[in-house]
Structures are given as C-alpha cells and as structure tokens.
Amino acid sequence: MSPDPVSIPVSFESDRSERSYEVIVGESLLPLLGKRTLEALGNPAPGKASLIADDRVPADFVQSARKSLTDAGFEVTLLKITALETNKTPETVTRLLTQITESRADRSDPVIALGGGITGDIAGFVSATYKRGVPFIQCPTTLLAMVDASVGGKTGVNLATSTGLKKNIVGAFWQPRLVLADLQTLASLPARVFRAGLGECLKHALLWRTFTDERPQVASLLKADLQTLNAAMARRPDWVLPLVASSVRIKAAVVRADEREESSDPARSRAILNLGHTFAHAIETLPGIRLPDTTTGNETGPAIHHGEAVFLGLIAASATGAYLGLLATKHVETIRQAVEFLGMPTRIENLPDDETILEAMGHDKKASAGRLRLILPVAEEGEPLGRCTIVDDPARDAVAAGLRALRAGD
Numbered sequence: 001m002s003p004d005p006v007s008i009p010v011s012f013e014s015d016r017s018e019r020s021y022e023v024i025v026g027e028s029l030l031p032l033l034g035k036r037t038l039e040a041l042g043n044p045a046p047g048k049a050s051l052i053a054d055d056r057v058p059a060d061f062v063q064s065a066r067k068s069l070t071d072a073g074f075e076v077t078l079l080k081i082t083a084l085e086t087n088k089t090p091e092t093v094t095r096l097l098t099q100i101t102e103s104r105a106d107r108s109d110p111v112i113a114l115g116g117g118i119t120g121d122i123a124g125f126v127s128a129t130y131k132r133g134v135p136f137i138q139c140p141t142t143l144l145a146m147v148d149a150s151v152g153g154k155t156g157v158n159l160a161t162s163t164g165l166k167k168n169i170v171g172a173f174w175q176p177r178l179v180l181a182d183l184q185t186l187a188s189l190p191a192r193v194f195r196a197g198l199g200e201c202l203k204h205a206l207l208w209r210t211f212t213d214e215r216p217q218v219a220s221l222l223k224a225d226l227q228t229l230n231a232a233m234a235r236r237p238d239w240v241l242p243l244v245a246s247s248v249r250i251k252a253a254v255v256r257a258d259e260r261e262e263s264s265d266p267a268r269s270r271a272i273l274n275l276g277h278t279f280a281h282a283i284e285t286l287p288g289i290r291l292p293d294t295t296t297g298n299e300t301g302p303a304i305h306h307g308e309a310v311f312l313g314l315i316a317a318s319a320t321g322a323y324l325g326l327l328a329t330k331h332v333e334t335i336r337q338a339v340e341f342l343g344m345p346t347r348i349e350n351l352p353d354d355e356t357i358l359e360a361m362g363h364d365k366k367a368s369a370g371r372l373r374l375i376l377p378v379a380e381e382g383e384p385l386g387r388c389t390i391v392d393d394p395a396r397d398a399v400a401a402g403l404r405a406l407r408a409g410d
C-alpha cells in the first residue's frame with residue numbers, strides 16, 4: 001500500500017506569514033501540480049506558467065505536470081534544459097529569460113522547475129530575476145533535490161573563470177511558494193544518481209542533533225545494516241518517504257533559524273549545512289577527478305556527481321575533526337563504513353597534492369578574506385553522532401589529515 005503524503009511547513013522567524021510554504025512528499029503528486037500551484041498562489045485566475053524541465057526526466061512525468069497545469073487553466077510554456085554543471089551558467093539563464101519574456105509572462109505568473117538540483121537552481125535564479133521576481137514552484141525529481149536543493153531558497157549558477165569553474169558563485173535567495181516531491185519520479189533515476197542523493201541524507205544524519213531531539217529516520221543510514229541497505233537500494237516508498245520527510249524537516253529547521261546564513265552562532269547557523277561541502281566543492285571542481293562506477297562495475301565512471309563528492313567530503317571532515325580532537329576515532333570509522341555500505345568508494349586514486357586542493361578550497365564561497373571555514377562533526381566516544389561545529393582557520397595539518405583519509409594507497 002502506498003504511504004500517505006506528508007506535508008512539512010517551512011517558515012521564517014522574521015516574516016512568518018508572508019513567506020511560509022509547504023513541502024509535500026508523496027506518490028502521484030504531479031497530477032495535482034496545477035491545483036496545488038493555484039492554492040499556493042492564493043487561487044488567482046490562472047495565467048501563464050513557465051515549466052522548466054530537465055530533458056532527461058521521462059516524458060510521462062513532463063506530460064503529467066504539463067497536463068495538470070493546463071487542466072487547472074494555465075497557458076503552459078515548456079522550456080527544456082540539459083542538466084550539466086557546465087550548463088548551469090548565466091548563458092542558460094539568459095536563454096530562459098529570453099524565452100519567458102517572449103512568452104509574455106507576467107509578474108504573477110509562476111516559473112516551475114521539474115528536475116534535479118541543477119534544474120531547480122537554474123529555474124530558481126530565473127524566477128528570482130525575471131521582472132525582479134516571480135512565484136517559483138519546485139518539483140524535484142532526484143533524491144538530492146528532494147532532501148536538499150529544493151528547500152531553503154538558495155538559487156544560482158556557476159561561472160567559468162580563468163582559474164576554473166566557480167560553483168554557485170552567482171545567485172539569489174528566492175524561496176519557492178511550494179515544493180512538490182513526487183516519489184514516483186525517483187523510479188527512473190540511474191542507480192548512481194539515486195545513491196549520490198544519499199550523500200546529502202548522510203550529511204543530515206550527522207547534524208540533526210543540533211536542531212531536534214527526535215531521532216529522525218535519516219539517522220538509520222549510520223547503522224550500515226543489510227535491512228537499511230536493501231530498503232535504500234530498492235527505493236521502497238515506505239522507506240524513502242520517511243527518509244525524505246525527515247531530511248526535509250532537518251533542512252527546514254536549519255533554514256528557519258538562519259535563512260540567509262548570517263548567524264555566527266554555531267547552534268543556529270545555516271552554515272552547518274556545508275558539512276563536508278568545502279572539501280566536496282574542491283573535489284568536484286578539480287579537473288580530472290573521476291570515480292570508479294561501483295553500480296555498473298569497475299571502469300572509470302562519468303565525472304563525479306555533487307552528492308558523491310559530498311560523501312567524500314564527509315569522510316575528509318570526519319578525519320579533520322578527529323585530528324582536532326573533536327570526533328572520537330570510533331565515529332570516523334562509523335562514517336567511513338556507512339559510506340562504503342552505501343556503495344561509494346571511500347578513497348580517490350588521482351587526488352592532486354594538498355596545495356592544489358587547498359587552493360581550490362580557498363575559492364569556496366564559505367571562505368572569506370582567505371580564511372577557510374570548515375564544518376566538522378563533533379562527538380565523544382560514548383556520545384551518538386548528529387552534532388557538528390564551525391571551525392574557522394583550521395590548522396593546515398588538520399586539513400591535510402582530512403585529505404590523507406581520501407588518498408588511495410595511504
């Protein structure tokens with residue numbers, strides 16, 4: 001039997017009534033997109049809707065979303081994008097803005113993203129900038145986008161510079177008016193992309209205690225038992241729904257406390273969501289880093305996915321935490337085992353020297369005035385995992401210890 005959909009409210013302390021929205025997680029939700037969009041916009045007379053869809057999302061889902069919007073009275077313009085980091089650029093944004101302008105969409109007409117995190121980040125930035133901001137609806141179709149990218153209002157694109165691709169360097173905070181996560185769209189995800197999404201889930205399993213006392217389903221990923229693995233890999237709705245819902249609740253709690261990442265209080269700062277990410281952003285932007293594809297066999301797989309880089313970033317962050325005495329060695333091993341258990345390589349063959357990686361880490365948006373900021377897990381031996389802290393300007397040796405944990409052959 002299909003589990004009932006779950007609705008998670010996301011609201012902001014500064015402005016609760018104006019900018020709160022629902023994240024709805026469940027099955028067969030796309031056929032309700034039109035009706036739900038109208039409700040989220042306060043039931044206006046439907047006008048135009050710009051549906052920005054990833055061209056790898058199966059046609060049935062795109063058709064279902066489009067039909068639902070049309071049935072609700074919207075005049076739909078379908079805009080396709082190819083979800084690649086190299087397409088997540090101002091050029092793609094310009095193309096979409098031009099097409100939306102040519103469709104004569106109004107300030108009250110919604111932009112709707114149907115796709116993974118790349119689609120959501122691009123479509124979100126388009127909606128934040130078209131006519132100085134139009135309503136935005138997220139329909140995430142990857143696990144990563146459901147548990148992370150679609151919630152919290154960060155939108156943006158990458159910039160190609162003379163020193164490489166700078167991730168998410170151009171963007172805006174622009175909250176969606178509704179997030180509709182239809183779990184059926186996960187069925188067509190390649191195994192590797194699904195697993196990459198578990199990287200952000202594991203991140204949530206390592207920081208939930210900062211924001212709630214109630215042990216979430218997502219923490220079960222640290223157990224590394226066969227039952228968890230089977231349920232995860234089979235994408236069983238009765239397991240995926242609470243996993244996604246518990247992850248969204250954690251993300252919602254973090255962004256509610258610090259919407260724009262302005263707090264310097266480690267117990268409330270949105271920055272803690274960057275756990276593992278400063279390492280991850282460096283790893284995924286270094287030229288030539290590739291991972292063996294453990295889902296299809298052995299050969300060199302495609303370039304690294306963001307979620308895969310996050311898994312590796314969590315390993316590096318835990319080793320750095322242990323070096324600084326913040327995390328018991330036993331927990332470093334638990335985290336490494338969980339990563340391995342979920343089918344991810346825990347080491348990289350061709351990682352460049354520390355200097356090159358430190359240089360790339362220094363370009364991360366979270367570094368300011370040349371100072372590195374790391375979010376690291378914290379737990380003593382007898383304490384459960386789930387808490388982390390902010391460390392500014394970590395000693396170079398501590399970062400090197402994190403990188404050493406990733407080097408194959410060490």
Ligand SMILES: NC(=O)c1ccc[n+]([C@@H]2O[C@H](COP(=O)([O-])OP(=O)(O)OC[C@H]3O[C@@H](n4cnc5c(N)ncnc54)[C@H](O)[C@@H]3O)[C@@H](O)[C@H]2O)c1
Nearest residue numbers: 056083116117118119141142144145149154185188189306
């Ligand atoms: N805004 C935020 O807060 C935030 C948070 C985390 C990550 N991100 C961003 O999200 C991006 C990564 O997101 P992602 O992992 O979803 O990647 P993605 O959007 O590239 O999707 C991964 C792959 O899956 C394909 N795909 C998507 N849905 C599918 C479906 N239902 N069936 C078959 N194929 C499908 C895509 O075409 C792509 O090839 C990165 O750019 C990252 O920076 C943003």
